[in-house]
Amino acid sequence: MQLNKIRGHQTDQLFKAILELETIEECYEFFDDLCTISEMQSLSQRLDVAQMLNMKKTYDTIQNDTGASTATISRVRRCVDYGSGGYNKILSRLYPINDEEN
Structure with a gap:
């Protein structure tokens, strides 16, 4: 959705750094x-x-379980449905079993 707005040297450097992380602990530290x-x-x-949207949870359930506002849920929904696919x-990849069930 916004890829062309964020592309650049600094963002490339950030993503390359993230790709260098090897463990959860390194992620926490970074x-x-x-x-x-x-x-x-x-x-x-x-x-x-x-994840909860992919599991077909309702906005009410998502809001109660995560504390996210309806605006945040709606924004994530737009990205899930019409975004870049990230x-x-x-x-x-994280939940391949859920993917097979849907």
Whole structure:
């Protein structure tokens, strides 16, 4: 959706750095330095919302379980349905069993 707006040297460097992370602990260390707690919570929440949307959960259930606002849920829904495919690609890799059930 917004790929052309974020493409560039700095973003390439960030993504290359992320690809170099080898363990969950390295991810925690890197993202602790890189992001605020609020930013990490927002990113984590969005991925959780995307997973729940793929599981066909209702907005009410998602809001109650994640604490996400309806605006956040709607934005994630748009990305899941009409975005670049990133959420779906990652979720199918993280949860291949869920992918087969849908």
